Every structure is written in structure tokens, then in C-alpha cells.
Amino acid sequence: MDARRILLVIFDGLGDRPLVELGHKTPLEAARKPNLDWFAANGVNGLVDPIAPGVPAGSDTSHLALFGYDPRTVYTGRGPFEAAGVGIDLKAGDIAFRGNFATVDEKMRVANRRAGRIHEGTAELAEAIDGMKLGRIKVMFRAGTEHRAALVLRGRGLSPKVTDTDPHELGQEIRKAEALEPAAKPTAKAVNAFTKQAHKILKDHPVNRARVKDGELPANAIVLRGAGVYPDLPPITERFHVKAAGVAGVSLIRGIFRAVGIDMIEVKGATGGLDTDMIAKADAALAALDSNDLVVLHVKAPDLCGHDGHASEKIHVIERLDAMMGQLKPNLPADVVVAMTADHSTPVAVKDHSGDPVPLTLFGEGVRVDAVLAFDERSAAQGALGRICGQDVMNLLIDLAGRAEKFGA
Amino acid sequence: MDARRILLVIFDGLGDRPLVELGHKTPLEAARKPNLDWFAANGVNGLVDPIAPGVPAGSDTSHLALFGYDPRTVYTGRGPFEAAGVGIDLKAGDIAFRGNFATVDEKMRVANRRAGRIHEGTAELAEAIDGMKLGRIKVMFRAGTEHRAALVLRGRGLSPKVTDTDPHELGQEIRKAEALEPAAKPTAKAVNAFTKQAHKILKDHPVNRARVKDGELPANAIVLRGAGVYPDLPPITERFHVKAAGVAGVSLIRGIFRAVGIDMIEVKGATGGLDTDMIAKADAALAALDSNDLVVLHVKAPDLCGHDGHASEKIHVIERLDAMMGQLKPNLPADVVVAMTADHSTPVAVKDHSGDPVPLTLFGEGVRVDAVLAFDERSAAQGALGRICGQDVMNLLIDLAGRAEKFGA
Numbered sequence: 001m002d003a004r005r006i007l008l009v010i011f012d013g014l015g016d017r018p019l020v021e022l023g024h025k026t027p028l029e030a031a032r033k034p035n036l037d038w039f040a041a042n043g044v045n046g047l048v049d050p051i052a053p054g055v056p057a058g059s060d061t062s063h064l065a066l067f068g069y070d071p072r073t074v075y076t077g078r079g080p081f082e083a084a085g086v087g088i089d090l091k092a093g094d095i096a097f098r099g100n101f102a103t104v105d106e107k108m109r110v111a112n113r114r115a116g117r118i119h120e121g122t123a124e125l126a127e128a129i130d131g132m133k134l135g136r137i138k139v140m141f142r143a144g145t146e147h148r149a150a151l152v153l154r155g156r157g158l159s160p161k162v163t164d165t166d167p168h169e170l171g172q173e174i175r176k177a178e179a180l181e182p183a184a185k186p187t188a189k190a191v192n193a194f195t196k197q198a199h200k201i202l203k204d205h206p207v208n209r210a211r212v213k214d215g216e217l218p219a220n221a222i223v224l225r226g227a228g229v230y231p232d233l234p235p236i237t238e239r240f241h242v243k244a245a246g247v248a249g250v251s252l253i254r255g256i257f258r259a260v261g262i263d264m265i266e267v268k269g270a271t272g273g274l275d276t277d278m279i280a281k282a283d284a285a286l287a288a289l290d291s292n293d294l295v296v297l298h299v300k301a302p303d304l305c306g307h308d309g310h311a312s313e314k315i316h317v318i319e320r321l322d323a324m325m326g327q328l329k330p331n332l333p334a335d336v337v338v339a340m341t342a343d344h345s346t347p348v349a350v351k352d353h354s355g356d357p358v359p360l361t362l363f364g365e366g367v368r369v370d371a372v373l374a375f376d377e378r379s380a381a382q383g384a385l386g387r388i389c390g391q392d393v394m395n396l397l398i399d400l401a402g403r404a405e406k407f408g409a
Numbered sequence: 410m411d412a413r414r415i416l417l418v419i420f421d422g423l424g425d426r427p428l429v430e431l432g433h434k435t436p437l438e439a440a441r442k443p444n445l446d447w448f449a450a451n452g453v454n455g456l457v458d459p460i461a462p463g464v465p466a467g468s469d470t471s472h473l474a475l476f477g478y479d480p481r482t483v484y485t486g487r488g489p490f491e492a493a494g495v496g497i498d499l500k501a502g503d504i505a506f507r508g509n510f511a512t513v514d515e516k517m518r519v520a521n522r523r524a525g526r527i528h529e530g531t532a533e534l535a536e537a538i539d540g541m542k543l544g545r546i547k548v549m550f551r552a553g554t555e556h557r558a559a560l561v562l563r564g565r566g567l568s569p570k571v572t573d574t575d576p577h578e579l580g581q582e583i584r585k586a587e588a589l590e591p592a593a594k595p596t597a598k599a600v601n602a603f604t605k606q607a608h609k610i611l612k613d614h615p616v617n618r619a620r621v622k623d624g625e626l627p628a629n630a631i632v633l634r635g636a637g638v639y640p641d642l643p644p645i646t647e648r649f650h651v652k653a654a655g656v657a658g659v660s661l662i663r664g665i666f667r668a669v670g671i672d673m674i675e676v677k678g679a680t681g682g683l684d685t686d687m688i689a690k691a692d693a694a695l696a697a698l699d700s701n702d703l704v705v706l707h708v709k710a711p712d713l714c715g716h717d718g719h720a721s722e723k724i725h726v727i728e729r730l731d732a733m734m735g736q737l738k739p740n741l742p743a744d745v746v747v748a749m750t751a752d753h754s755t756p757v758a759v760k761d762h763s764g765d766p767v768p769l770t771l772f773g774e775g776v777r778v779d780a781v782l783a784f785d786e787r788s789a790a791q792g793a794l795g796r797i798c799g800q801d802v803m804n805l806l807i808d809l810a811g812r813a814e815k816f817g818a
Contacts, residue, residue: 017775024778051816053797054804058817071817078818226818252818349775350410353815355808356777377777378793387795 001402004335004364006242006294007285007328008397010066011321012059012253013303015345015358015377019311027305027314027348028359028376033322035329036361039340040375043363046385047377048393050344054355057390059303062343063256065390067236076160077228078252083150084230085255086142092232095158095187099149100166101125101219104199108174108221110167114147115219121207122149125219128201134190141198141222144251151194151224159184159229165195166223174223191224198222235261240398242293247281249273250300262296272300274317278324286331293403299324306346314348337364337400339393340375360385360393367400410811413744413773415651415703416694416737417806419475420730421468421662422712424754424767424786428720436714436723436757437768437785442731444738448749449784452772455794456786457802459753463764466799468712471752472665474799476645485569486637487661492559493639494664495551501641504567504596508558509575510534510628513608517583517630519576523556524628530616531558534628537610543599550631553660560603560633568593568638574604575632583632600633607631644670649807651702656690658682659709671705681709683726687733695740702812708733715755723757746773746809748802749784769794769802776809 016026023030050057050065060081061071079096090096101122103112122143132139137155144150161180167173177191199221202208208218236244238261246262248254249272254264267284269277278299285297299321305314325340332338342358359380370384381387388396398404425435432439459466459474460481469490470480488505499505510531512521531552541548546564553559570589576582586600608630611617617627645653647670655671657663658681663673676693678686687708694706708730714723734749741747751767768789779793790796797805807813 017777019775026777047793047795052804053794053801054806054808054813056808056813056815058815061817075817347775350811352410355804355813378779381779381793381795387797 002335003293003403004337004401005289005292005333006337006339006397006401007289007297007332008066008294008339009297009325009341010063010299011302011340011342012298012300013306013344013346013353014318014342015347015356016306016314017345017347017349017354017356019348021311026377027311028318029378031315031318031322033318033375035322035326036340036375037373038329039325039338039363040361040379041373042369043338043361044368044370044385045372045380045383046360047357047380047387048341048360048390049357049387050390052389053357056353056355057344058353059343060252060256062390063253066341066343066393067260068239068391068394069233069260070391074231074233075228076231078226079150079228080230081252081255081259082144082226083142083152083255084258085251085253086144086150088140088142088150088152090152090230091154092230093158094230095153095160096228096230097151097224098226099151099222099224101147101149102221102223103217103219104174104221108199109171110174110221110223111170112217113166113170113223116217117147118219119146121211122147122219124207125202125205128205129198129222132194132197134193134197137190139194147219149222151222153187153190157183158187160227162188162191162227164225165191166225174221177224195222231259233260236294237261240294240394240403242403243291244294244296245288245292246296246298247284247288248298249276253298253300257296274301274304276301278320279327282324282327286328289333289336303346306348307351309348309351311348334365337362337367337397339397341393357387360388362396362400364400411744412702412812413746413810414698414701414742415746415748415806415810416698416706416741417475417703417748418706418734418750419472419708420711420749420751421707421709422715422753422755422762423727423751424756424765425715425723426754426756426758426763426765428757430720435786436720437727438787440724440727440731442727442784444731444735445749445784446782447738448734448747448772449770449788450782451778452747452770453777453779453794454781454789454792455769456766456789456796457750457769457799458766458796459799461798462766465762465764466753467762468752469661469665471799472662473669475750475752475802476669477648477800477803478642478669479800483640483642484637485640487635488559488637489639490664490668491553491635491661492551492561492664493667494660494662495553495559497549497551497559497561499561499639500563501639502567503639504562504569505637505639506560506633507635508560508631508633510556510558511630511632512626512628513583513630517608518580519583519632520579521626522575522579522632525626526556527628528555530620531556531628533616534611534614537614538607538631541603541606543602546599548603556628558631560631562596562599566592567596569636571597571600571636573634574600575634583630586633604631640668642669645703646670649803649812651812652700653703653705654697654701655705655707656693656697657707658685662707662709666705683710683713685710687729688736691733691736695737698742698745712755715757716760718757718760720757743774746771746776746806748806750802766796769797771805771809773809
């Protein structure tokens with residue numbers, strides 16, 4: 001068999017639980033979705049536990065699993081993937097944090113954790129901090145969306161085992177980072193020196209002077225959380241011998257794509273929000289298949305509705321996802337194997353990730369087809385794939401694409 | 410979602426195989442059980458391999474798995490859990506044995522392995538042995554039900570890798586414990602010293618003098634089997650942040666409850682036998698939900714019928730289990746997640762544990778519901794949970810109860 005191409009579509013947080021208000025259906029069961037159902041009816045279906053049955057997965061750990069990595073061994077925290085997602089070029093061993101621009105008073109007490117939801121001037125502020133030296137440790141600092149930012153420390157003997165400086169509560173002083181193991185003491189020291197120097201740089205920065213003048217809160221401090229070490233991941237391109245590209249709006253997912261060697265495709269209108277242009281994303285994914293073996297298409301929107309607890313909005317988003325798959329369907333080359341799945345469930349009733357498994361459909365020429373007729377949680381449970389785990393998915397795709405290496409002879 | 414409470418009901422040895430005499434139905438399929446079926450019809454179902462497909466589980470290893478521990482790493486023998494079950498307060502590293510009071514002749518040959526099924530005076534006999542010193546090793550000894558007893562050795566450098574002293578056959582001398590590895594030599598020596606000293610203490614004990622006078626066999630020796638080391642188990646209360654209590658009649662299960670941090674609830678009429686008062690157990694479990702996050706309700710009876718090879722008796726027991734669930738059903742608070750399962754199959758035709766998987770039903774507000782309408786082996790195989798393993802069950806429950814921690818972000 002000639003090697004085929006792969007399109008992996010990931011609907012973030014799609015899985016759900018039955019809701020009384022939907023007549024005991026899940027949002028996926030309640031939505032009108034002829035295209036999603038068409039793929040399910042013409043493919044093979046099953047349920048996926050992103051990590052293991054009953055374990056609620058983060059989007060980060062789950063994507064690592066879906067790309068064939070064991071998150072239990074490679075994942076130490078969200079920071080490194082956020083940092084990669086905002087464009088910092090990390091190396092294995094770098095320590096990274098997620099951060100916020102915040103407002104502190106003269107005693108370093110946090111008056112506002114988001115500096116009044118600052119959304120302009122953060123790139124300039126970040127630039128003033130980026131490149132700071134803390135002894136032999138190199139500092140990389142980049143602004144993210146709105147008040148968000150990422151910090152990377154590079155140097156010898158660093159450890160991610162340090163506590164957050166973000167007090168997570170108003171009126172509290174920015175916390176001293178503490179070492180959770182003796183080897184992490186130099187890192188904690190560097191983080192605390194960073195907090196001081198960043199404050200020194202930011203407090204009189206022209207951007208903040210202008211903000212104060214305009215009656216806005218100054219972004220005069222950085223609070224940090226989610227320390228992690230950037231893992232040494234053998235790229236997906238080498239592990240599976242595929243040239244890979246991806247479409248994703250949110251920085252965490254973009255960071256994971258970068259970390260595993262998936263090239264980012266920039267799509268106008270792909271925001272990672274509810275306003276994202278799904279049709280543009282579908283067109284970009286189709287175009288990317290021309291020059292890639294694996295294309296990953298990620299849509300954040302269903303997860304947002306789950307977190308917000310909005311059933312009707314989730315149904316609406318699913319119907320837009322259906323239109324996106326309808327855009328793909330007539331234009332798919334015959335040699336493309338398609339997977340549709342989710343990274344985890346975000347039930348409307350839970351308003352957070354849950355350990356419920358998610359549906360998976362595999363579709364392609366010659367792929368075994370089962371009796372399942374619809375793409376939803378209950379139907380998937382009747383599928384011929386049975387119940388598998390996230391780390392199996394990439395192996396299944398690579399095999400159906402005729403790209404797998406035999407184990408044995 | 411607010412955290413919910415959990416009721417885990419374990420029907421010991423419930424799983425079975427089809428029997429010709431039941432028209433090729435299993436006892437569970439042949440029984441009239443509207444309440445068990447109600448939970449199955451209104452919940453989500455699947456099959457559980459307590460350990461792994463085709464591996465017959467003991468009640469001990471299976472319960473450890475159902476409580477989320479890996480029996481392959483924490484289990485070395487039944488002794489420690491029996492010892493905990495009869496009330497000995499064990500510490501990690503203690504070596505424990507199951508034992509019988511037996512009758513030996515002057516040459517230490519076993520004339521009766523159960524001392525004529527002695528059932529009175531064993532507490533006094535055990536007290537005479539308890540506290541014995543074997544060099545630096547401390548001896549704890551407690552009588553169990555009827556002729557049964559438990560021995561615990563506490564000291565440095567002990568090992569469970571020693572052979573039984575129980576010859577398991579009449580007319581044979583009590584065996585010398587042998588070390589199965591060099592490091593176990595001091596333990597074997599201590600066990601053999603115990604056998605001698607116990608005989609010395611027991612042979613002229615007033616209880617035995619009276620027995621001989623009454624024409625009964627003296628309980629003049631202890632035979633030992635099932636050596637194991639008491640594991641260092643992080644309690645379920647810490648692992649899952651739940652306050653837990655349990656109802657169980659048999660000492661092995663009570664010992665496992667104690668070992669994992671489940672408080673024992675004493676129920677009048679709960680015997681661990683066929684005569685147990687199941688309605689009283691149900692009422693006690695309901696009452697325990699008032700002050701606990703997790704309540705475990707264990708019923709031994711179906712296992713006994715399996716071991717005895719009595720199909721009709723097993724059906725009768727299942728109909729009593731149904732009445733027990735019928736007692737629970739109308740009284741369950743809305744926030745309780747219910748699991749019904751078994752620790753293993755004990756097929757009537759096998760008269761012992763088999764590797765057949767067991768049904769699992771999960772029921773609770775908002776839990777995904779599947780098309781399964783009955784609680785039995787064949788129906789469960791069609792359920793949306795698919796086929797999972799024993800160690801997954803606690804994770805599923807903790808997630809459905811809104812108590813799981815996200816892995817990742």
C-alpha cells in the first residue's frame with residue numbers, strides 16, 4: 001500500500017454528559033450534525049480515554065498522548081508549552097512559567113492580578129524584561145494574549161520544583177518562590193531575583209507612566225505559576241517519519257505543536273475563541289495536506305462552552321464544527337485518512353474537564369467500517385474500536401496510513 | 410460541580426458462567442432481580458477484569474485493585490490482611506501468616522488440621538501465645554473465627570519468602586518453614602521456633618486439658634500458611650481525599666478495609682455467611698453516607714454458593730441481594746454515585762474463582778446512560794463502559810463524584 005496522508009481533527013473539550021434540559025441527551029447527541037455523522041457512519045468508531053479511564057486530562061497532557069507521547073513521563077507543567085506557544089524558542093532543560101502582568105502597591109501586594117486586564121503595550125513591557133541576566137541564568141520573556149506572559153529560565157542546574165509566586169488572591173504580597181527539593185534552591189533564588197528586577201524595570205516604564213496618567217492600573221509586576229521543564233521530545237517527524245503541520249488558535253496547543261515538531265500554519269480569523277473562523281481553518285488544513293503527511297486541525301470552541309456551562313452554545317458550536325467537516329468532506333483527496341476526536345470531555349454540568357471518554361472516528365478508503373451511524377458518546381461506545389487510550393491513536397493512524405513499522409518479522 | 414458521595418457495592422464472587430441446568434443462563438441471568446436491573450438500566454455498564462483478562466483474582470488482590478492499588482506491587486500474601494481483619498494493628502514491614510489451631514501427636518504429626526473444628530476457648534489459647542518473644546522478634550497472635558488464627562512477626566530484617574508449616578495433609582509432621590531466599594533464613598528460623606514454643610504453651614493449657622477430659626481433640630499446635638508482608642499503603646483517605654467507611658462480615662475483607670484506611674462499621678447480624686442480614690447491612694451503609702464520602706458495602710454470600718457449586722442457592726442469594734438494593738434505592742440521597750460490581754467470578758461449575766470478568770454498573774445524576782437493561786454478565790458486555798480493569802474503578806467513581814484532580818491544565 002502506498003503511504004497515505006493523515007488529517008487529525010481535535011475538537012477541544014467536546015465530550016459531555018446527558019443533560020435533563022436536553023431530554024437526557026448530551027450536546028453532541030442533541031446537535032444537528034449530518035457531516036459528523038457521515039464520517040462516523042462511513043468509518044470505524046470507539047471511545048478514547050485520553051490518559052486512563054476516569055482520569056480528567058488537561059489539554060496539554062491529552063494532546064501529548066494523542067501525538068503518541070506518554071504524558072506521565074514527559075509532562076511536568078504547563079509553562080513550557082505556553083512559552084513555546086507565544087514563540088519562545090525553548091531547548092530541552094529550560095524552565096518555563098506562565099505569568100500575568102499584575103498591579104502591585106509599594107509593598108508588593110497584588111492590587112490587581114491582571115493589571116486591569118491590560119491588552120495594549122505588553123509587547124513593549126515584555127521587551128524591556130526579555131534578555132535580563134540573573135547571574136549565569138538567561139531570561140527569556142514574552143507577552144501572550146491580554147495580560148498573559150511567559151518566562152523561560154535557561155542555565156545549568158535548574159529545576160521546575162519551585163512554588164508559584166502568584167498569590168492567586170488580592171491584597172496578598174507576591175509570594176517568594178520556594179524550592180520543593182534541595183536541588184531547586186538556585187531556581188527559586190533566580191525566580192525571586194526576577195520578581196524584583198522585573199518590578200524595577202516595569203514600575204517606571206513609559207507604558208506604565210502613560211497608563212497611570214490615563215487613570216489605568218500600571219502593569220508593574222509579574223506573577224508566575226505552573227513551572228515546568230521543557231522536555232526532550234523526539235519530534236513526531238522523526239518518530240513516525242511524517243512531515244507535519246497544524247492549525248490551532250490557542251497558545252497552549254500551539255506550544256505543544258511546536259514541542260513535538262508540528263509546523264504552525266497561520267490562519268486569518270483563527271482566534272482560539274468562539275469567534276474563530278472554522279471554515280478558514282478547514283480550508284487551511286486542506287491546503288496544508290498538499291505539502292504534509294500529517295495535518296492536525298484543532299478547534300478550541302466546544303471546550304469554552306463546557307467551561308461556561310452553556311449547553312445551547314455548545315450545541316451551536318457543534319453545528320459549526322459540522323459545517324467545518326462539511327467543508328472538508330467533498331474536498332478530501334482519496335488517500336487521506338481522517339480522525340475526528342476530542343482531547344477530553346468538558347461537560348456543561350461540570351464546567352471543567354472530566355474523566356469521561358471521548359468519541360473517536362477513523363475514516364478512510366479501505367478502513368474497517370462498523371455499524372455506528374452517529375458521532376456521539378453513546379454511539380461511539382458501540383463501535384468496533386472499543387475503548388482505547390489516547391496514546392493508541394497515533395499508532396492507529398500511522399498504521400491505517402500505511403506508514404507503520406512492523407514489530408518483529 | 411459540587412463533590413458527591415460514593416456508594417460502592419461489592420458482591421463477592423458474583424460472576425458466573427452459563428449452566429445447562431439453568432437453560433444456559435448464568436445464575437445472575439436466571440434470578441429475578443428488578444432492583445439490580447433498575448440500576449443497570451438507569452446507569453452505565455461494562456465488564457471489569459479485576460486484575461487482567463483471564464487472571465482469576467483472589468478476594469484480597471481484587472479488593473486492592475478496586476480500591477485503586479496495584480496488587481502486583483503491594484500484595485505478597487493473604488496473611489497480613491487476615492491479621493488486620495482479626496484486629497491486629499500491623500505496621501508496614503510486619504510479616505503475617507494465616508494459621509489454624511491443629512491437633513498433633515507426640516511426634517508433631519498432624520492428627521487433625523482444625524483441632525476438631527474447635528470454636529470455643531481459642532481466644533484464651535491465643536492470649537497465652539500473644540506477646541511471645543523470639544530473640545528480638547515480637548510475636549502478635551490472635552484467634553479468628555472457629556479454628557482460625559493469625560500470626561504477626563515484627564522485627565528487623567524479616568522476609569515473607571518462607572514456606573508454610575501447614576503440611577495440608579493428615580499424618581504428616583508439621584513442616585519446617587524453609588527460606589525461599591537467603592535473606593529469609595532468620596524468618597524461617599523464627600517461624601520454626603514459634604512452632605515449638607506454641608506447642609509447649611498449648612499442650613498443657615487448661616483449655617486443652619478440659620478438652621481432652623471431655624473427649625475432644627486438643628488444640629495443641631499451630632500450622633501456618635500464606636506468609637506476606639504488610640504493605641506501606643498510602644490510605645485511600647489521602648489518595649482520594651475521601652472519608653471512607655465500610656460494611657463487611659469476613660475478616661479478610663475487613664483486614665483490607667483497615668489496610669487502606671476504610672473505617673469498619675459494625676452491623677448486628679452481618680456474619681459474612683449465608684445467614685447474613687443484608688437489609689441491616691444496607692441500612693448501615695445508608696446511615697454511614699451521612700458522615701462519609703465513600704461507603705463500601707461488601708456481601709460475601711454469592712461467593713460461598715459458587716464455592717459450594719450450588720446454582721439454586723446462588724440464585725436465591727442474588728434475589729436477596731436484589732432486595733438489599735431495593736432497600737437502598739428509595740432512600741439514596743440524590744448526590745450519591747452508586748457502583749455495583751463483584752470482586753471476581755466464582756462459577757458454580759468451577760467451584761473456585763475464575764478469570765471471567767464481572768459486571769459493573771455506575772449510576773448517578775448526570776452519569777452517561779447506555780442501552781443496557783439488565784445487570785448480568787452478557788448485558789454488561791454491551792455497555793458503554795466497555796471492558797476495563799479493576800484499578801480503573803476507583804478513578805471512575807472519584808471522577809463521577811466530582812473529586813478528581815486534573816492531570817495537566
